[in-house]
Amino acid sequence: MFKLTKRSVEGLEITDSDYLIWDQDVRGFGVRIYPSGKKTYLVQYRAGRRTRRVTIGQHGVLTSDQARTEAKQLLAAVARGQDPSALRHAKRHAPTIAGLCDRFLDEYVDQQCKPTTARDYRSIIRRFIRPKLGPIAISEINRADVVAFHHSLRETPYQANRAASMLSKLFNLAEDWGLRPAGSNPARRIKKYREEEKKRYLSDDEQMRLGEVLAEALEEGSETIHAVSAILLLIYTGCRLSEILTLRWDYVTSHHLELPDSKTGRRRIPLPREAYEILAEMPRENGNPFVILGDVEGQRLVNLQKPWNRIRKRAGIPDVRMHDLRHTYASVAMKDGIDPFTLKEILGHKNLTTTLRYAHLADEAVHRAAGSVAARLAGSMRKRSQRRSLRVVN
Numbered sequence: 001m002f003k004l005t006k007r008s009v010e011g012l013e014i015t016d017s018d019y020l021i022w023d024q025d026v027r028g029f030g031v032r033i034y035p036s037g038k039k040t041y042l043v044q045y046r047a048g049r050r051t052r053r054v055t056i057g058q059h060g061v062l063t064s065d066q067a068r069t070e071a072k073q074l075l076a077a078v079a080r081g082q083d084p085s086a087l088r089h090a091k092r093h094a095p096t097i098a099g100l101c102d103r104f105l106d107e108y109v110d111q112q113c114k115p116t117t118a119r120d121y122r123s124i125i126r127r128f129i130r131p132k133l134g135p136i137a138i139s140e141i142n143r144a145d146v147v148a149f150h151h152s153l154r155e156t157p158y159q160a161n162r163a164a165s166m167l168s169k170l171f172n173l174a175e176d177w178g179l180r181p182a183g184s185n186p187a188r189r190i191k192k193y194r195e196e197e198k199k200r201y202l203s204d205d206e207q208m209r210l211g212e213v214l215a216e217a218l219e220e221g222s223e224t225i226h227a228v229s230a231i232l233l234l235i236y237t238g239c240r241l242s243e244i245l246t247l248r249w250d251y252v253t254s255h256h257l258e259l260p261d262s263k264t265g266r267r268r269i270p271l272p273r274e275a276y277e278i279l280a281e282m283p284r285e286n287g288n289p290f291v292i293l294g295d296v297e298g299q300r301l302v303n304l305q306k307p308w309n310r311i312r313k314r315a316g317i318p319d320v321r322m323h324d325l326r327h328t329y330a331s332v333a334m335k336d337g338i339d340p341f342t343l344k345e346i347l348g349h350k351n352l353t354t355t356l357r358y359a360h361l362a363d364e365a366v367h368r369a370a371g372s373v374a375a376r377l378a379g380s381m382r383k384r385s386q387r388r389s390l391r392v393v394n
Contacts, residue, residue, distance in 0.1 A: 001021070001022050001023070001024040002021075002023075002024055003023060003024050003025055004021070004023045004029070004030075004031055004041075004064050004067075004068070005064050006063060006064050008064075009031055009039055009059055009064055010059075012031070012033050012039065013033075014033065014035065014037050015033070015035065016035055017035060018032055018033060018034045018035060019032070019033055020032050020033075020042075021033065023068070023071075026068060026071055026072060026075070027075075028043050028044045028045050028071070028075055029041070029042075029043055029067075029068060029071035029072075029075075030042055030043075030044065031059065031067075038058060038059075039058070039059035039060075040055055040056075040057070040058050040059065041055075041056040041057055041058075041059060041062060041064075041067035041070075041071070042054060042055050042056055043056060043071045043074045043075060043084075045074075045075060045078045047078070047083045047085070047086070052083065052084075052085040052086075053085065054074055054084045054085050054088065056070045056071060056074075057070070095137070095138050095179060096134060096135055096136060096137055096138065097129065097130075097133040097134050097135075097136050097137075097138060097141065097170075098130055098134035098135065099138075100138050100170055100173075100174055100179065101125045101129060101130060101134070101170070103177070104121075104125075104169075104170055104173060105118075105121070105122065105125070108173060109121050109122075114263055116242065116263065117263075120162075121166065124159070124162060124163050124166050125166075127159075128149075128153065128159065128163045129163060129166070129167065129170075132149055132152065133145070133149060133167075138171075138174050138179050138180060139179070139180060141171075141186055142186050143186040143187075145186065146164065146167060146186045146187045146190060147190065149163070149164075149167070150163070150164045150190055154193060157192075157193035157194065157195050157196075158195050160192075160193055161192045161193055161195065164187055164190045164192065165187075167187040168185060168187035168188055168190070170187075171184075171185040171186060171187055171188075172185055199324075199327055199357075200319065200320055200321065200324040200327060201324065201327050201328045201331040202317065202320065202324070202325075202328040206315070206316075206317050206320075207328070209315045209316060209317070210235075210311070210312075210315045210317065212315075213311055213314045213315040214228050214231060214232065214311065217310075217311060217314075222310075223307050223310070223311065224307075225282060225283065226282070226292045226293045226294075226301055227292075227301065227304060227307040228307075229278050229279075229282055229292070230244050230245065230292045230301065230304055231304070231307075231308065231311065231322075231325070232275075232278050233247075233275055233278060233279075234322060234325045234326065235325050235328070235329065236272055236274045236275040236278070236329075237257070237269060237270075237271070237272070237275050237329070238326050238329030238330065238333075238346060238347050239257070239269060239326070240262070240263060240323075240326065240348075241304065241322050241323065242262075242263070243257075243259060243262055243263075243267075243269075244291075244292060245292055245300060245301060245302070245304065246290070246300065247259075247290065247291040247292060248289045248290055248291065249284065249289060249290075249291055250289065252271070252279060252291070253271070254271070254276065255270070255271055255276075256268050256269060256270060256271050257269040257271055262348060263348070264348050264349070264350045267348045269346070269348070270346060279291065285297070285298070288300075292304075304322065305322070308322055326347070327358075329347075330343060330347060330355075330358045331358060333346070333358075334358050337369070340352060340355045340356055340358075343355050343358070
C-alpha cells in the first residue's frame with residue numbers, strides 16, 4: 001500500500017493478470033491494473049454482509065486527486081447508510097418510458113378505457129412519446145425534458161397538449177406503481193398551447209339544403225336508406241356517430257334510446273317523434289341486431305364518411321364534419337332557450353364545462369327573455385302611472 005498519486009500509479013508494473021493496489025490514506029480507495037495497461041480507480045466497501053465495489057473512472061481521464069475526491073464522497077454516502085453500487089445498478093437497469101408505456105397499455109388502458117380512448121392513447125404513444133422519450137429511464141425524466149418534448153410539438157398544439165396530458169397520466173401511474181417518488185410528476189402543470197376550437201354550425205339555410213339533398217338522395221337511390229337515416233338520426237338526437245352506428249334494435253324504446261354503454265357510460269337518450277318515425281320506417285334484417293345496416297350481411301355499417309362526403313359536397317357544405325351535426329343540435333337547443341343543465345343530460349356530457357362551450361349561442365334567447373321581463377315591468381309601471389294621473393285630474 002502507498003499513496004496513489006499520478007507518479008506512483010503510472011509506475012505500477014503491468015503483469016499477465018489484473019491486480020489491485022490500495023491507497024494508504026483513504027481506506028477502500030484503490031486502483032486496478034489490467035494486462036492491457038489500463039488502470040481504473042475504484043472504491044470497495046461493505047454493505048451488510050456483502051463486499052461491494054464501485055468503479056470511479058479510468059486513470060488518465062481522471063487524475064488521482066479527482067478519483068480520491070470521488071472516493072471520499074462515495075464512502076461518505078456509505079457511512080450514511082447508502083449503497084452506491086446498488087443505486088448504480090438500479091439506475092442502469094431502471095425501467096424506461098417505453099416500458100412504462102407498455103405497462104400502461106396492458107394494465108391500465110385495456111382495462112379502464114373505452115375503445116376509442118384506447119385507440120387515441122396508442123396513437124399518441126406510437127407517434128410521439130415512444131420515438132422521443134422511449135429509451136430514457138423513468139427516474140431520469142425531469143421537467144425540462146417534458147417542457148422540451150411539449151415544445152417540439154408546438155406546430156400541432158392539439159397533439160402537443162394531448163401528449164403532455166398523457167405524460168402526466170403516465171407519471172402519476174409510475175408513482176402509484178412505485179417507479180417514481182410520490183409527488184415527482186414532471187408533467188404536472190405544463191402550460192398548454194392555445195387551441196383553436198373547431199366549431200361549425202349549420203345555418204338555417206344550410207339545414208334546409210341538407211334536408212333537400214338527403215330527401216333527393218333517398219328518392220333517387222344514390223344513397224342507402226341506412227346511410228341517410230343515420231345522418232338524420234345524428235341531426236335529430238344530437239348523438240355521437242359511434243352511438244348511432246352501433247345502435248341495436250333492443251336499445252330502442254318508444255321514447256328513448258337505452259344505451260348500455262357509451263363514451264360517458266350508460267346513457268338514456270330522449271327519442272323525439274321525428275327520430276322515432278325514421279326508425280319505424282327502416283327495414284330490418286333477420287338475425288342482424290343493428291339498426292344501421294352495412295353491405296356485409298349480418299353486420300352494421302362501419303364507414304359513414306364516404307356517403308357523408310358525397311352528401312355534404314352536393315349540399316354545398318364541404319367543410320362540415322359529421323360531428324358538426326352534434327354541434328348544430330347543441331346550438332339550436334341553446335338558441336331555443338334550453339338550459340345548459342338539461343342540454344348536458346341530453347348530449348351525455350360528463351361535466352357541465354363541456355356544455356357551457358355553447359352558452360354564447362344562447363345570447364338571442366337571453367335577450368328575448370330580458371326584453372320580456374323589461375316589457376312586463378314597464379307595463380306595470382305605466383299602469384300605476386296612469387292610475388295616479390287619473391286621481392290628479394279628478
